[in-house]
Amino acid sequence: MNTPLSAEMRNPSLSDPALVERQRQKSVEPFRALIEHSSDLITTLTPDGLVRYASPSSKQLLGYAQETWVGVNLFSYVHPDDERTVRAAFVEVLEHFGSTRRGEFRFLHCDGSWRVLEAIITGARSETGEVSLIMSARDVSERVAQTAALRHQTLHDALTDLPNRVLFRESLQQAILDAHCYKKPLALLLLDLDRFREINDTFGHHWGDTLLQQVSIRLRSVLRKFDHIARLGGDEFAVFLSNAGDATSAVRVATRILNVLEHTFVVDGHTLTVGASIGIALFPEHGEDADTLMRRADIAMYAAKRASSGYAFYEPEQDCHSPDRLLLAGELRQAIESNQVLLYYQPKASFATGRVAHVEALVRWRHPQRGLVLPDQFIPLAEQTGLIRPLCLWVLNEALRQCALWKHEGVGLHVAVNLSMRNLQDPRLPDTIAKLLARWSLEPSWLEVEITESALAADPERALDILTRLSDMGVQILIDDFGTGYSSLAYLKRLPVDEIKIDKSFVLGMAADDNDAAIVRSTIDLGHSLGLKVVAEGVEDQATWDLLASLGCDLAQGYFLSRPLPAPDFTAWLRRSARGEGVPLRVLPSKTHKRRSAGK
Numbered sequence: 001m002n003t004p005l006s007a008e009m010r011n012p013s014l015s016d017p018a019l020v021e022r023q024r025q026k027s028v029e030p031f032r033a034l035i036e037h038s039s040d041l042i043t044t045l046t047p048d049g050l051v052r053y054a055s056p057s058s059k060q061l062l063g064y065a066q067e068t069w070v071g072v073n074l075f076s077y078v079h080p081d082d083e084r085t086v087r088a089a090f091v092e093v094l095e096h097f098g099s100t101r102r103g104e105f106r107f108l109h110c111d112g113s114w115r116v117l118e119a120i121i122t123g124a125r126s127e128t129g130e131v132s133l134i135m136s137a138r139d140v141s142e143r144v145a146q147t148a149a150l151r152h153q154t155l156h157d158a159l160t161d162l163p164n165r166v167l168f169r170e171s172l173q174q175a176i177l178d179a180h181c182y183k184k185p186l187a188l189l190l191l192d193l194d195r196f197r198e199i200n201d202t203f204g205h206h207w208g209d210t211l212l213q214q215v216s217i218r219l220r221s222v223l224r225k226f227d228h229i230a231r232l233g234g235d236e237f238a239v240f241l242s243n244a245g246d247a248t249s250a251v252r253v254a255t256r257i258l259n260v261l262e263h264t265f266v267v268d269g270h271t272l273t274v275g276a277s278i279g280i281a282l283f284p285e286h287g288e289d290a291d292t293l294m295r296r297a298d299i300a301m302y303a304a305k306r307a308s309s310g311y312a313f314y315e316p317e318q319d320c321h322s323p324d325r326l327l328l329a330g331e332l333r334q335a336i337e338s339n340q341v342l343l344y345y346q347p348k349a350s351f352a353t354g355r356v357a358h359v360e361a362l363v364r365w366r367h368p369q370r371g372l373v374l375p376d377q378f379i380p381l382a383e384q385t386g387l388i389r390p391l392c393l394w395v396l397n398e399a400l401r402q403c404a405l406w407k408h409e410g411v412g413l414h415v416a417v418n419l420s421m422r423n424l425q426d427p428r429l430p431d432t433i434a435k436l437l438a439r440w441s442l443e444p445s446w447l448e449v450e451i452t453e454s455a456l457a458a459d460p461e462r463a464l465d466i467l468t469r470l471s472d473m474g475v476q477i478l479i480d481d482f483g484t485g486y487s488s489l490a491y492l493k494r495l496p497v498d499e500i501k502i503d504k505s506f507v508l509g510m511a512a513d514d515n516d517a518a519i520v521r522s523t524i525d526l527g528h529s530l531g532l533k534v535v536a537e538g539v540e541d542q543a544t545w546d547l548l549a550s551l552g553c554d555l556a557q558g559y560f561l562s563r564p565l566p567a568p569d570f571t572a573w574l575r576r577s578a579r580g581e582g583v584p585l586r587v588l589p590s591k592t593h594k595r596r597s598a599g600k
Contacts, residue, residue, distance in 0.1 A: 041117070044124075045133040047094055049074040049087075052132065061139050063110030074135075079106035079114055086119075090133060093123045097131075104140065116141045157231040159209055160216035168230035168238055173290040175228070175242040179283055186242050186283035187250035190297035191257065192305065193235035194275040195461055197425075203267075210267045211274070222256040238294070247282060247313070254278045254311040277305035281314045302384060306421055306455075329381045331367070336387065336394055341365050343398050344564035345415075347574075348535060348557045351549045356574065358555065360416040360450070361399040362564045363391070379420065388422045392429075396436050400447065402567050404440040411574065416448035416478060421455040425462055430469040444474030450501065452481045464494060471496035478535070482523060493530070500527045504538025504558070511543045524551050 041061045044053040054069035078086055082105035089101040100122040106114040119137040126132065155167035163171065172188065179186040193215065199208055212235065219229055219237060226243045239257075241249055257276065264271040279301025287293040296314040304312035335341055341363055348358040365373035382388040396417055403415040423429055437444055449470060456463050456479070467477055482500040502523050510516040520536070527534040536548045539558035548556060562573055 163230040187245035196235035278311035346564040448476040450480040499533040501535040507538040
């Protein structure tokens with residue numbers, strides 16, 4: 001009878017342990033050779049990180065000899081910031097046996113540097129049931145460095161090495177989330193350099209680039225280590241304060257920035273001066289996301305530039321992007337093109353003769369639904385939306401057309417037009433005015449341009465260039481609202497000014513307030529000492545007229561003479577006055593009027 005053969009009888013070699021071991025060794029030989037010659041570091045580890053085996057590539061990869069590894073704890077060489085991640089990977093592999101985990105961590109090279117290893121970790125169990133971890137790792141330091149360099153290049157400004165707009169916005173948004181979570185304030189400062197464009201245009205981009213690099217160094221020098229700074233583009237920088245980022249801290253930092261930029265810069269051996277205008281927006285008062293805060297800080301920055309105040313906080317009334325003002329801004333261009341805008345004229349009379357020989361053209365907007373819109377409601381919109389140039393062009397053309405018409409009718413009236421800060425930054429303005437004067441066959445002296453001190457201070461060097469060109473043509477230059485700016489004396493002696501106009505805030509109260517009267521008296525004396533005519537704005541009664549006449553003021557403007565009137569009404573008023581039916585009868589020279597001495 002046939003009996004089944006045992007495994008040993010069918011395969012006698014199984015009963016020989018030595019033979020079994022030789023066969024096992026022979027079967028794993030190809031894998032051992034693969035490990036021994038692999039460029040990757042292959043290690044066998046205990047669950048707590050003790051090294052049982054390391055492949056020879058450890059010498060090439062990390063500088064350590066293979067025999068030094070056994071008994072060493074892997075975590076003694078892992079970067080402290082990465083240790084927690086590696087331990088977590090070990091735990092996950094052990095809890096989900098048979099799975100693998102992949103990751104990157106920093107490992108200490110024998111030369112003391114940190115190398116980035118990309119590792120694959122998996123679990124293994126021996127024939128006796130002992131659990132081990134197998135880690136295969138390769139050096140990816142170069143790839144990581146290249147990736148980091150590319151990311152840095154993508155997220156940083158090449159000129160100053162500061163974070164760019166993209167990185168700054170990401171950081172700001174994360175800081176806002178943190179501030180919201182911990183109920184802490186945050187302040188955003190947006191700053192724009194004054195007079196930078198002039199330097200760039202005059203001396204070239206090399207000077208401009210060098211100046212921007214020096215500015216970035218100075219800005220970093222006055223910021224705290226936890227403040228964030230970026231160059232957003234051009235001459236625009238941004239800072240946010242995430243630690244103690246309240247209004248007080250924002251003012252303190254803004255003041256430090258303005259102070260550090262006051263000192264001269266040296267470029268190629270030449271000294272340059274620049275200033276800055278800073279807009280401030282606060283979280284959560286002014287916005288709860290990065291885009292809103294940045295837009296509102298930008299609005300505040302332009303408000304600071306217009307007011308020459310150095311810095312300004314965001315105010316809702318500054319915002320042309322509120323729904324109502326957006327609608328108004330959208331309608332303004334159409335208003336200019338469809339002649340919804342019109343000019344009103346207000347006379348200026350001589351104290352010496354009572355005659356009206358000058359008028360100021362004041363723009364109005366005859367809105368089909370809103371009625372008459374005054375300039376303080378739409379001029380800021382025009383400046384922020386870029387419509388100030390076509391609006392100024394329309395005003396100049398219409399004022400000169402009316403001036404030519406009056407001249408043709410035998411009425412000689414010099415017409416004054418107001419220029420904004422943006423107009424004074426337009427290098428084409430003098431040529432534009434010259435063409436308009438030629439169109440209406442007028443001598444340049446028939447045109448007067450009025451500019452405010454704040455418009456001058458925003459970019460005085462560029463304003464000086466524009467005004468000098470206009471003055472050389474023969475256009476008369478007036479400084480409006482004189483006495484309300486901080487740079488009056490600093491720039492008055494340099495500017496080609498013909499007249500100064502005392503701000504009405506001083507004139508209105510001078511009959512009852514000795515301080516206002518003293519300011520007006522000093523201004524008149526200052527103007528005359530410089531050979532300038534002086535205009536008093538805001539003359540509303542006979543007492544003020546008489547007092548100004550006694551102080552030797554040259555011209556008066558105000559409701560005592562006439563309110564601003566449309567051209568047809570103003571012409572009719574002027575004709576009535578010429579017949580002795582109008583205001584000039586009330587403003588004949590006072591007996592106390594002092595004539596200006598010769599040469600004044």
